[in-house]
Amino acid sequence: MDVTSLRPSPPAPAISERPAPPGAPAPPPARPSPKLASRRWTWLLRAAIAVAAVAAGVSAWQYFKPKGLPEGFAGGNGRVEATEIDIAAKIPGRIKDVLVDEGDFVTAGQLVARMDTAVLEAQRREAEAQLRMAHIAVDTARSQVTQREAEKAAAQATVAQREADVDGAQRRFARSEDLAPRNAVPYSRLDDDRAAFLAARAAVNTARAQVAAADAALNAARAMVIGAQAAVDSTRATIERIQADIDDSQLRSPRDGRVQYRVAQPGEVLPAGGRLLNMVDLGDVYMLFFLPTAAAGRVNMGSEVRVVLDAAPQYVIPAQVSMVADVAQFTPKTVETEEERLKLMFRIKARISPDVLHAHLTKVKTGLPGMAYVRLAPGVEWPANLQVRLPEA
Structure with a gap:
């Protein structure tokens, strides 16, 4: 058997590759399609723009870099x-409103958030009522002072009256004491004048004790006025403190700046x-x-x-x-x-x-x-x- 007969035969040439018959005109050269040519020009234009942009960037960097x-x-x-x-709440409470967002520019003193102040406003009204009561207590204490001053004046007048009685009783007792040994007056009258003198002197001491009591009551009334006035000052300070807390619940920007983060949202409790x-x-x-x-x-x-x-x-x-x-x-x-x-x-x-x-x-x-x-x-x-x-x- 011939080995050459087992080799594969070469493929037949394609129709387009077959040689033209003798004397036939040569075929015209192949032209690219208009769509393919447009794509090539588009890519060339894009490449030119990219190269120009890179060159401009490099030139700018080279110019501006030190x-x-x-x-x-x-x-x-x-x-x-x-x-x-950090803008933070001074006292615990619930956030009512947040008036700025992240990235916002804020100025010094600008209101940026509000806290709920319902409880603080109720406390302020309560303190204002206590202040009115404290003013009434001051007026009452001053009335007590006036009354105690009148009582002291009355007690001092009684002392003067009793001292006058003592002086008269003492004179009568002195006359009786001089006339009784000469039988000008009976000894019974001498005894009566002596008793009247001692009684008048005791009455003076009693009146003086009443003056001291009235003076003590007057000092107590004056102390009540000072205490009532101190209560007024204390209540007024409480109102100012509550008002300061209410003002601090209006959160404001301390400086000119820009907000970076909102850490909490309305409705949250801080x-x-x-x-x-x-x-x-x-x-x-x-x-x-x-x-x-x-x-x-x-x-x-x-x-x-x-x-x-x-x-x-x-x-x-x-x-x-x-x-x-x-x-x-x-x-x-x-x-x-x-x-x-x-x-x-x-x-x-x-x-x-x-x-x-x-x-x-x-x-x-x-x-x-x-x-x-x-x-x-x-x-x-x-x-x-x-x-x-x-x-x-």
């Missing part, structure tokens, strides 16, 4: 932060000191960044700083150093060599000028990363790319 820092400057990465403030809102004080914005030992050691309080944010590299924001940490934040396990000491990083706080913040208050955002550049030598001129450039107010 070039190599000259001598006398240092820079470090940081993040813009602001002082956080304990004393319970947080309701969290806000950031946009008047105290700063950037924290880090510098190595060699640069941090040359930073002075109040040194000028320029802040450039990653989100807006076209702007350069002025700031000042307000704090230099006295303890390194990144410390190797052991510091034994000079090289290891140079690895220590110190935290620097650069506070943005309040005037700048006030002029652009609604545009201030916290949490943005960026770079902070500090001038270590006061006489060195800032580079052109770090000159102050602020957005329009």
